Amino acid sequence: MKKHNFYAGPAILPEYTVDQVIQACRDFDGMGLGIMEISHRSKEFTAVMEQAQQLFKDLLGIPEGYHVLFLGGGASTQFTVIPMNLMQKKSAYLNTGAWATKAIKEAKLYGEVDVVASSEDSNFNYIPKDYVIPADADYFHITTNNTIYGTEIKEDMDSPVPVVADMSSDILSRPVDVSKYALIYGGAQKNLAPAGVAFVIVREDVLGKVDRKIPTIFNYRTHIDKGSMFNTPPVLPVFAALQTLIWIRDNGGVEAMQKRNREKSSMLYEEIERNKLFKPTVTVEEDRSVMNVCWVMNEEYADHEKPFLEFATERGMIGIKGHRSVGGFRASLYNALAPESVKALIAVMQEYEKNV
Numbered sequence: 346m347k348k349h350n351f352y353a354g355p356a357i358l359p360e361y362t363v364d365q366v367i368q369a370c371r372d373f374d375g376m377g378l379g380i381m382e383i384s385h386r387s388k389e390f391t392a393v394m395e396q397a398q399q400l401f402k403d404l405l406g407i408p409e410g411y412h413v414l415f416l417g418g419g420a421s422t423q424f425t426v427i428p429m430n431l432m433q434k435k436s437a438y439l440n441t442g443a444w445a446t447k448a449i450k451e452a453k454l455y456g457e458v459d460v461v462a463s464s465e466d467s468n469f470n471y472i473p474k475d476y477v478i479p480a481d482a483d484y485f486h487i488t489t490n491n492t493i494y495g496t497e498i499k500e501d502m503d504s505p506v507p508v509v510a511d512m513s514s515d516i517l518s519r520p521v522d523v524s525k526y527a528l529i530y531g532g533a534q535k536n537l538a539p540a541g542v543a544f545v546i547v548r549e550d551v552l553g554k555v556d557r558k559i560p561t562i563f564n565y566r567t568h569i570d571k572g573s574m575f576n577t578p579p580v581l582p583v584f585a586a587l588q589t590l591i592w593i594r595d596n597g598g599v600e601a602m603q604k605r606n607r608e609k610s611s612m613l614y615e616e617i618e619r620n621k622l623f624k625p626t627v628t629v630e631e632d633r634s635v636m637n638v639c640w641v642m643n644e645e646y647a648d649h650e651k652p653f654l655e656f657a658t659e660r661g662m663i664g665i666k667g668h669r670s671v672g673g674f675r676a677s678l679y680n681a682l683a684p685e686s687v688k689a690l691i692a693v694m695q696e697y698e699k700n701v
């Protein structure tokens with residue numbers, strides 16, 4: 346039976362990426378050696394790193410003055426590295442979920458943190474809209490897609506101070522006006538590559554403004570100066586990221602990804618609204634994530650939660666159990682997920698409904 350992979354992360358990757366990785370593990374670039382077993386300083390791997398950085402720039406239309414880095418560790422490492430590099434005195438954060446909360450905790454180690462707004466009062470099921478970004482903050486941090494709660498900031502905002510965005514789970518899912526951000530980062534394991542690497546897109550002019558001593562390995566300058574090859578980068582995840590970037594390019598770029606992702610998520614939200622058993626957890630339509638769709642049982646059908654999960658799992662729907670802090674269900678519809686998988690999930694929802 347075909348398995349449909351709705352896991353939130355690590356998550357589905359394009360078949361193309363997986364095939365290329367398997368091939369490269371045995372024989373990379375016709376070298377007769379596997380990619381995991383060669384020097385990261387070889388001309389063959391150096392080319393992989395350079396191509397991945399360039400293609401990232403091409404696909405997102407990253408302007409001059411920005412650097413693309415692939416760094417070991419995950420998005421959580423960046424929670425601490427960002428304030429270390431960017432915060433002299435004060436930063437501002439929008440609290441839209443568990444990841445933002447963790448980022449705020451780390452920032453507090455380095456200075457004053459102004460949490461401008463939070464949706465915690467409502468278990469993070471909406472994006473706060475009325476807040477003021479303090480003009481004296483060194484930067485303003487947002488999480489564009491809240492993987493756990495299924496909310497998303499889909500507009501690139503204007504801000505009086507540099508914007509820093511955690512785009513772990515919506516990077517390359519849509520076009521982004523990179524010029525509106527000072528720094529964009531994320532773990533690779535949602536929409537790009539296997540776990541182990543984080544991407545960081547950073548604008549030159551926000552660096553070098555803090556007085557503190559930054560450990561060499563955590564200083565963005567170190568990695569910029571060395572082309573993201575200061576130490577051994579996570580070679581296999583970087584290779585995989587390059588394959589996913591190639592796949593995105595060959596499939597119409599981020600505009601085509603956005604179109605396909607919107608179609609997938611609209612289909613599923615429509616079914617959740619229509620189906621008598623279910624309701625979405627995010628009631629404000631414009632806040633609904635295109636990547637992670639969350640829903641719960643309507644109260645009168647609460648008893649059906651477990652049986653539906655079993656029913657769906659038996660039919661090949663994998664990874665749809667909601668995060669423990671939200672409950673219910675979550676289907677992650679990352680770039681690599683085919684519309685057919687969403688259609689299959691909807692068919693299962695309808696089939697179950699008929700038997701109730």
Ligand SMILES: *Cc1c(COP(=O)(O)O)cnc(C)c1O
Pocket residue numbers: 354418419420421422444488490491492511512513514531532533535
């Ligand atoms: C998964 C996720 C993280 C954490 O990523 P790690 O690479 O595991 O540290 C951070 N932010 C968001 C939005 C995520 O989805």
